[in-house]
Amino acid sequence: MPLFTPIKTLLTASAVALLLSSPAAAEPDATAHVELRGTGDLGVVIERATGSVALVDTTEKTVLRHIEGFGDLSHASVKFTRDARHAFVFGRDGGLTRLDLLTGEIDGRIxxxxxxxxxxxSQDGRFVAVGNYEPGGVKVFDVETMELVIDVPATYEKPDGTTDQAKVVGVVDVPGNIFVFSLFEAGEIWTLDMSTDEPELTKYRDVGSMPYDALIxxxxxxxxxxxxxEDGMALLDLWHPENGVQRILPDYGRGEERLPVYKMPHLEGWAMAGDQAFFPAVGRNEVLVANTRDWSLTERIEVHGQPIFVMSRPDEQQVWVTFAHPLNDKVQVIDTRTLEVIETLSPGESILHKEFTPRGEHIWISARxxxxxxxxxxxTxxxxATLPAESPSGIFFTHRAHRIGL
Known part of the structure; x- marks a missing residue:
């Protein structure tokens, strides 16, 4: 299926114009056709082993093409521009790569x-922020030019008085052109306000031991x-930042023996259903349920293994759960009304990621x-459909462009 390109459209229009203006012109070829395409049906799948990305059509349930040249994608994520025309791919080699979803070509990489x-x-679509493990810190770039706007080192003071760089995790965007992120070794949460010509950095210290990921x-x-x-989570109320960071769910594992942690849970794809929040428990075969009115723990749901991604269907009636090795060949579905597991599926070996279509009628699941x-x-x-992909991992659809934090 051909992809729309502006150049091809211009050439086709010019050719038709010449044919019509020529006295001896024949009738235009009725089979000549350029398919116009919106981006709302599109998405990308990370192919981690080959450093490539599969461009997919979610309505037709097809792979349009495989695109190479993204570097090390052993752990990669994707963000979409405000107009959903481009996808920014963040790679383990420090690469920031911009993919044009309409042409299917890379049009920027640093x-x-x-x-x-x-x-x-950012909310206004002007800036893309990258969180770094090495050397630590956040760099913010202009979305259009990919030029560096600001470099924020994640420098923190150690107990012995020396300084070091922390790994940055959990980078999200929030309203007001603000980025929020966590510092793993430092146990801190920082906000970076990009709403003015002079970006403002605010630091919240002593939020807890080793924040490993975050959600909004x-x-x-x-x-x-x-x-x-430690057990528990750190919460920052961005409507009332003057209250600082509070601890929630501090005792969910107290007095219990924790299992070996095979893979760190991911919080970004968390689940909300009414006034309930569903979290993966670290080192336990449980999904935790909290009341979002006071963030108290209300339920533990026993599941197949250690949960990695706990994601809510858009209508919030179901929560789908994937698991860490060695039990990562199953996906379980929880009914949010009864809090019971209602289905266990086997989509393949080494399940890594899943993504709902915008209204939740379908879900795509990758089996590496x-x-x-x-x-x-x-x-039902x-x-x-079953689609071929080279060691697929992350799946990202363009409706994320219009959602806070995704």
């Missing part, structure tokens, strides 16, 4: 650090960082070691 795992695009609630109010070094993506009907759990 190596901005030594090891980056994610980032965010869909309305942009609460930034919540998971703590690897099966080299495939499986598309399910979320109502019927398999609708």
């Amino acid at each position: 190596i901005q650090g030594g090891n980056s795992i994610g980032g965010a695009i 609630t869909p309305n942009g109010r609460y930034y919540i960082a998971g703590l690897f070094g 070691d099966s080299n495939q993506i499986t598309v399910y009907d979320t109502r 759990f019927e398999v609708l």
